[in-house]
Amino acid sequence: MPRSRTLSIFLAAAVAAVVGAAGPAPAAPPDAGPVARHGQLTVCGQQLCDASGTPVQLRGMSTHGLQWYAQCVNDASLDVLADEWRADVLRISMYVQEGGYETDPAGFTAKVHDYIEKATARGMYAIVDWHMLSPGDPNHNLAGARTFFHQIAERHRDKPNVLYEIANEPSGVHWSTIRSYADQVIPVIRAQDPDGVVLVGTEDWSSLGASGDGEGVARILADPVRAGNVMYTFHFYAASHDEWYLNTLRDAVAKLPMFVTEFGTQEYTGDGPNDFARAQQYLDLLAEHKVSWVNWNYSDDMRSGAVFTEGTCAAGAYSGTDRLKEAGVWIRDRIRTPA
Ligand code: IDC
Numbered sequence: 631m632p633r634s635r636t637l638s639i640f641l642a643a644a645v646a647a648v649v650g651a652a653g654p655a656p657a658a659p660p661d662a663g664p665v666a667r668h669g670q671l672t673v674c675g676q677q678l679c680d681a682s683g684t685p686v687q688l689r690g691m692s693t694h695g696l697q698w699y700a701q702c703v704n705d706a707s708l709d710v711l712a713d714e715w716r717a718d719v720l721r722i723s724m725y726v727q728e729g730g731y732e733t734d735p736a737g738f739t740a741k742v743h744d745y746i747e748k749a750t751a752r753g754m755y756a757i758v759d760w761h762m763l764s765p766g767d768p769n770h771n772l773a774g775a776r777t778f779f780h781q782i783a784e785r786h787r788d789k790p791n792v793l794y795e796i797a798n799e800p801s802g803v804h805w806s807t808i809r810s811y812a813d814q815v816i817p818v819i820r821a822q823d824p825d826g827v828v829l830v831g832t833e834d835w836s837s838l839g840a841s842g843d844g845e846g847v848a849r850i851l852a853d854p855v856r857a858g859n860v861m862y863t864f865h866f867y868a869a870s871h872d873e874w875y876l877n878t879l880r881d882a883v884a885k886l887p888m889f890v891t892e893f894g895t896q897e898y899t900g901d902g903p904n905d906f907a908r909a910q911q912y913l914d915l916l917a918e919h920k921v922s923w924v925n926w927n928y929s930d931d932m933r934s935g936a937v938f939t940e941g942t943c944a945a946g947a948y949s950g951t952d953r954l955k956e957a958g959v960w961i962r963d964r965i966r967t968p969a
Contacts, residue, residue: 720928731760766801868894872908889921892925
């Protein structure tokens with residue numbers, strides 16, 4: 631339930647009074663841009679829909695791991711992402727292992743709060759990505775996920791622009807194990823934010839089982855997550871993932887609400903040569919079915935899948951295309967240009 635308007639105004643004034651001493655209060659969300667246009671998203675049938683029930687496709691970028699490349703996610707870089715790239719959505723990729731959340735839960739939670747505010751101030755949607763990777767069983771991090779998503783949803787429950795991605799890439803576990811994890815995390819979110827869209831990772835690194843026996847779609851259909859406003863995720867890397875993967879996705883978009891929360895035009899290492907022709911085949915399919923997508927990644931890591939050349943973030947020069955790698959130029963065009 632949204633808080634009463636009077637209470638919100640009172641709280642906003644109280645926060646402004648406290649924050650006022652330290653600096654200017656954050657600007658009100660803009661009245662133009664993707665969130666102003668589409669409002670609170672819902673899942674209607676297999677589509678992501680805007681507040682009026684019209685199918686919508688969001689396109690945007692994922693951060694790299696916040697423990698490594700937070701220096702690339704700041705007011706200047708996000709201004710470029712929102713205004714020049716015209717991105718609809720920012721995926722906030724918070725690793726759990728590898729020096730991420732588990733090393734400093736309060737610090738990483740604070741970072742994610744801050745990035746949600748920055749996306750909101752620019753009229754963009756924000757995907758909060760619980761970036762579990764290894765170990766591949768999401769239940770390994772269940773207690774942390776419940777704490778984290780409770781805190782995120784409690785703070786941002788009245789915003790229309792937050793999506794919750796509860797498991798980046800499960801692996802080595804059967805779908806029923808992922809579904810049982812989702813059953814235990816989703817109620818925690820819904821208790822705070824009843825209408826937030828939740829994105830659920832799928833078998834074999836969110837490949838819908840394409841990297842396994844290929845039966846992932848069938849297993850979800852037989853045993854779906856028992857909650858509304860839920861979508862399933864698919865990740866692909868175009869230079870590694872061929873027809874078999876593409877056909878898995880084609881099958882899925884006809885049967886399930888899908889969201890591509892991560893893809894690259896290169897190999898699954900996030901590096902190596904780009905296959906733009908194959909990547910375009912994927913994007914054509916996604917455009918045809920209005921499936922939303924997010925590209926990996928908005929950083930200046932040395933790998934070919936990081937959009938900026940090394941040193942860009944230290945220089946703070948994000949505008950234009952001079953500092954973009956090949957993949958960066960390509961993806962910027964595809965975010966900017968409506969399908
Ligand atoms: C990669 C990063 C790389 C990092 C590695 C460690 O690009 O710098 O060392 O993670 O985990 C995924 C994952 C994503 C990967 C990406 C590229 O979700 O974390 O990032 N990828 O390998 N799944 C398939 C590819």
